[in-house]
Amino acid sequence: MPAMDSDKKIGIYLCTCAGEIERTIDVNLLAKEAEGWRGVAVARKDVLLCSVEGVSRIREDIERLGLDRVLIAACSPFFKEEEFSGLGVNNYLIERVNLREQCSRVHTDNPEHAAKKARVILGISLEKVRCALPLQALQVPGEKSVLVIGGGVAGINAALDIAGTGHEVFLVEKSPFLGGKVAELHRYFPRMCPPSCGLEQMVLQLRANPAIHILTSSQVDAMNGSPGNFEMSVRTSPRYVDAERCTLCGKCLDACPREAVAYPESFSYPLAPAIKRELCADNCTACAESCPADAINLDEEEKINTIKSGALVLATGWEPFDPTPLTELGYGRLENVVTGLEFEKIAGKQETFLRGLKCIAFIQCVGSRDERHLSYCSDVCCMVSLKQAILLKEMNPDSEVYIFYNDIRTPGEYEDFYQKARQAGVIFVKGIPSELKQGETKGISFSVFDTTAGEHLEVSADLVVLATGMKPSDGIEELREKTGVVLNKNNFVESHLQCCPQDTRRAAIFSAGCCKAPMDVSRSIESAGAAAAKALRSLAGGIEVVPDHSVVNTLKCDVCKRCIEECPFKAYALDEKGFPKADILKCRRCGICMGGCPLAAVSLGELSIEQLSEMIDAIDRSYLGEEEPLVLGFMCKNDAYRAADDAGLRGIQYPPNFLGIMVPCAGAVNGAIIAKAISTGIDGVFIAGCPDSQCHYVQGSALAKTRLNDISNKLREMYMEPERVRFAAVGRDEPEKLAQTITDYVRELRGMGRNPLRL
Amino acid sequence: MPPYVVKDKCDGCKGKEEPLCEQICIGDLMTLDQESGKAYCRSLRDCWDCMSCTKICPKGAIEQRIPYQLGYHGAKLIPMIGTDSITWTCVDINGKVERFTYRTRNKK
Numbered sequence: 120m121p122a123m124d125s126d127k128k129i130g131i132y133l134c135t136c137a138g139e140i141e142r143t144i145d146v147n148l149l150a151k152e153a154e155g156w157r158g159v160a161v162a163r164k165d166v167l168l169c170s171v172e173g174v175s176r177i178r179e180d181i182e183r184l185g186l187d188r189v190l191i192a193a194c195s196p197f198f199k200e201e202e203f204s205g206l207g208v209n210n211y212l213i214e215r216v217n218l219r220e221q222c223s224r225v226h227t228d229n230p231e232h233a234a235k236k237a238r239v240i241l242g243i244s245l246e247k248v249r250c251a252l253p254l255q256a257l258q259v260p261g262e263k264s265v266l267v268i269g270g271g272v273a274g275i276n277a278a279l280d281i282a283g284t285g286h287e288v289f290l291v292e293k294s295p296f297l298g299g300k301v302a303e304l305h306r307y308f309p310r311m312c313p314p315s316c317g318l319e320q321m322v323l324q325l326r327a328n329p330a331i332h333i334l335t336s337s338q339v340d341a342m343n344g345s346p347g348n349f350e351m352s353v354r355t356s357p358r359y360v361d362a363e364r365c366t367l368c369g370k371c372l373d374a375c376p377r378e379a380v381a382y383p384e385s386f387s388y389p390l391a392p393a394i395k396r397e398l399c400a401d402n403c404t405a406c407a408e409s410c411p412a413d414a415i416n417l418d419e420e421e422k423i424n425t426i427k428s429g430a431l432v433l434a435t436g437w438e439p440f441d442p443t444p445l446t447e448l449g450y451g452r453l454e455n456v457v458t459g460l461e462f463e464k465i466a467g468k469q470e471t472f473l474r475g476l477k478c479i480a481f482i483q484c485v486g487s488r489d490e491r492h493l494s495y496c497s498d499v500c501c502m503v504s505l506k507q508a509i510l511l512k513e514m515n516p517d518s519e520v521y522i523f524y525n526d527i528r529t530p531g532e533y534e535d536f537y538q539k540a541r542q543a544g545v546i547f548v549k550g551i552p553s554e555l556k557q558g559e560t561k562g563i564s565f566s567v568f569d570t571t572a573g574e575h576l577e578v579s580a581d582l583v584v585l586a587t588g589m590k591p592s593d594g595i596e597e598l599r600e601k602t603g604v605v606l607n608k609n610n611f612v613e614s615h616l617q618c619c620p621q622d623t624r625r626a627a628i629f630s631a632g633c634c635k636a637p638m639d640v641s642r643s644i645e646s647a648g649a650a651a652a653k654a655l656r657s658l659a660g661g662i663e664v665v666p667d668h669s670v671v672n673t674l675k676c677d678v679c680k681r682c683i684e685e686c687p688f689k690a691y692a693l694d695e696k697g698f699p700k701a702d703i704l705k706c707r708r709c710g711i712c713m714g715g716c717p718l719a720a721v722s723l724g725e726l727s728i729e730q731l732s733e734m735i736d737a738i739d740r741s742y743l744g745e746e747e748p749l750v751l752g753f754m755c756k757n758d759a760y761r762a763a764d765d766a767g768l769r770g771i772q773y774p775p776n777f778l779g780i781m782v783p784c785a786g787a788v789n790g791a792i793i794a795k796a797i798s799t800g801i802d803g804v805f806i807a808g809c810p811d812s813q814c815h816y817v818q819g820s821a822l823a824k825t826r827l828n829d830i831s832n833k834l835r836e837m838y839m840e841p842e843r844v845r846f847a848a849v850g851r852d853e854p855e856k857l858a859q860t861i862t863d864y865v866r867e868l869r870g871m872g873r874n875p876l877r878l
Numbered sequence: 879m880p881p882y883v884v885k886d887k888c889d890g891c892k893g894k895e896e897p898l899c900e901q902i903c904i905g906d907l908m909t910l911d912q913e914s915g916k917a918y919c920r921s922l923r924d925c926w927d928c929m930s931c932t933k934i935c936p937k938g939a940i941e942q943r944i945p946y947q948l949g950y951h952g953a954k955l956i957p958m959i960g961t962d963s964i965t966w967t968c969v970d971i972n973g974k975v976e977r978f979t980y981r982t983r984n985k986k
Binding site: 677678679680681684685715717718719728729731732789790791792794795796797798799829830832833836837838839875876 | 887891892895896897898901902934935936937938954956958959960961962963964965967969975977979
């Protein structure tokens with residue numbers, strides 16, 4: 120583009136910020152100097168650019184002089200964005216120079232050098248705006264429906280919330296009935312009401328809403344398309360029973376010789392049995408023959424539907440931890456050792472059995488908080504055991520109910536529930552039994568060390584309930600492969616836990632309920648509402664695509680596929696010509712691909728490698744004199760750059776030898792840029808990114824460190840100081856640390872001496 | 879003398895198929911050891927010392943051993959590639975270091 124430079128009409132506007140900037144820097148002089156620069160049509164100062172008068176003067180100039188690019192040297196680009204957008208040129212051709220926060224206010228102690236630095240950063244930004252490309256936001260049509268995977272309490276609620284706003288919802292459930300684990304429960308805590316009641320209400324609402332399409336016995340086979348336009352292939356296994364014809368007479372259940380009929384509860388949906396053909400005897404047609412309504416068709420075949428949806432909600436729920444590997448607890452070996460979920464079934468169906476029990480022991484943290492099994496707390500087991508203990512005490516106040524625990528965790532108002540259990544006479548023992556044995560006469564006997572009392576306790580129990588932990592349902596792995604969502608070390612769906620707990624690391628895919636962490640029913644319902652709101656937001660008003668996504672220059676690309684591998688959002692795939700291409704809907708503009716490309720062939724819409732290269736060329740290497748070191752600092756947009764702005768607001772001083780450039784992520788800085796800076800005489804290059812675990816783009820900081828390390832090694836081989844490149848972890852709230860790091864680095868470089876490649 | 883791949887640095891270009899050194903090598907000598915995922919030169923005696931692989935390696939994992947006609951043990955030739963520049967560091971057998979920076983036409 121240099122050939123066209125003479126044609127470019129750039130306007131430079133310098134703000135004094137009502138005298139604030141002028142106190143350190145002679146803005147008038149700077150404006151006069153800038154007027155003579157290549158391609159600059161006008162350069163003027165204003166007392167307050169962001170005022171109505173200031174903005175209208177820029178607009179007038181644009182119109183009168185036909186300016187095509189504008190440089191605004193004032194405060195940080197994170198202030199006054201509204202005022203300085205839509206001025207009459209494309210917004211991507213308006214560049215901000217951070218004259219206040221990152222120059223005048225941080226160098227008040229050295230106005231002479233501050234003015235020199237101001238000139239340099241103005242020059243850098245001039246090159247940036249000169250190479251900038253006008254971009255237009257893209258509108259992509261998107262589907263208005265949502266696919267919810269998992270028909271448990273979270274999935275049902277997400278579906279209801281979404282359909283309640285008039286959007287179509289497809290609810291896909293793997294088993295033949297909706298309801299998930301909640302359908303297996305006997306009572307909810309803390310109000311002790313039957314879950315069937317709540318579930319029934321939900322199912323009634325589901326059935327009443329024609330916008331909800333329910334697919335039971337169904338699974339997602341494959342996912343195609345991109346956010347906003349997913350195409351899901353859903354495979355529905357045959358039910359063999361026509362739910363519309365079925366009258367629930369129960370004859371099939373009686374006729375079946377093998378318990379192959381899954382019969383619904385009164386609150387189930389659909390309200391018809393399902394035949395488990397894998398359990399049927401060969402050529403047995405007893406159920407079909409017994410059916411008076413002719414509702415059973417054993418020749419039904421599986422169906423595959425393609426469902427289009429704009430967003431996805433994952434609500435695949437949980438499985439109980441299998442306690443068999445914990446042999447000391449005797450599960451599967453001893454009679455009357457059951458899991459918490461099994462107890463729920465017993466409580467529903469065998470009340471007399473429970474009433475007859477004299478001593479019941481609950482053992483907490485089975486599998487949970489155990490490095491060998493589930494390293495996390497399963498959240499609900501304490502409350503579940505308390506609930507079951509209270510229930511037993513209500514059935515038979517004379518029974519002895521023990522709870523053996525590590526810690527009882529009943530946060531918030533659940534504490535009342537704990538107190539209720541204490542008052543009911545439940546005995547709490549801090550200590551976990553070592554080995555359960557068959558009692559000599561009857562029952563299960565074991566010994567436990569009560570760590571509070573400091574003595575051994577011998578217990579003989581009629582029933583032992585293991586409070587087994589929650590783990591993500593088995594299907595999650597398969598779903599990870601199909602949808603590309605990222606799972607954490609415990610196999611729960613990974614999200615940015617504090618800020619976006621409902622998001623996954625894939626655009627337009629959200630998570631609800633226990634697939635993202637262990638939680639109880641009320642929190643599952645809450646998270647379903649949150650996921651529904653997020654999903655709806657992603658559908659609203661079509662999809663507007665910010666045009667600064669990554670672009671691969673196919674003339675340079677050698678298809679090494681590093682971008683595909685390093686993209687933290689798996690946005691890349693090979694296009695029809697065999698080159699990597701980012702899906703603009705999945706791309707989150709972190710620029711990690713741009714930073715990683717060995718051939719510097721990737722650029723972002725608003726920042727390209729060529730642009731950065733030109734910007735580096737624009738730096739006068741000796742603006743502070745021949746002996747002063749020059750530090751080029753790449754700062755990530757989310758944290759370090761903001762911290763630098765804060766340093767400015769607070770007036771924290773650092774040496775003017777530092778020139779800051781904003782990049783979307785530390786991982787966006789390409790090695791070739793750093794090599795270029797060093798080989799053209801910059802004394803030190805510094806990348807400031809988020810502390811490791813805080814990177815907004817997952818691995819940007821880690822990748823930046825690796826790349827810097829490679830360059831550092833190369834410098835060592837070149838007999839140069841490896842410390843000429845450096846990574847600094849700077850959090851959003853650490854302006855002092857940033858200023859200190861810069862100050863120390865400049866001092867260090869001064870001691871190191873001039874870059875031998877500086878001419 | 880053929881290129882030497884520093885195993886600790888090479889990451890096989892992460893793409894699992896054809897690393898950049900394999901693509902750039904005019905003699906088709908570099909390739910990936912499928913087991914270790916690291917690049918190696920499969921026919922040392924056929925290398926012409928063009929240093930294309932050394933220059934393109936994004937990890938700086940390929941070192942060139944200088945042919946004895948040019949410099950004995952100890953001599954080194956190290957490229958560093960910028961966006962539109964290449965900087966050569968030449969170390970002779972006596973340890974004398976010289977560096978040259980050239981502009982290239984890589985930019986556009």
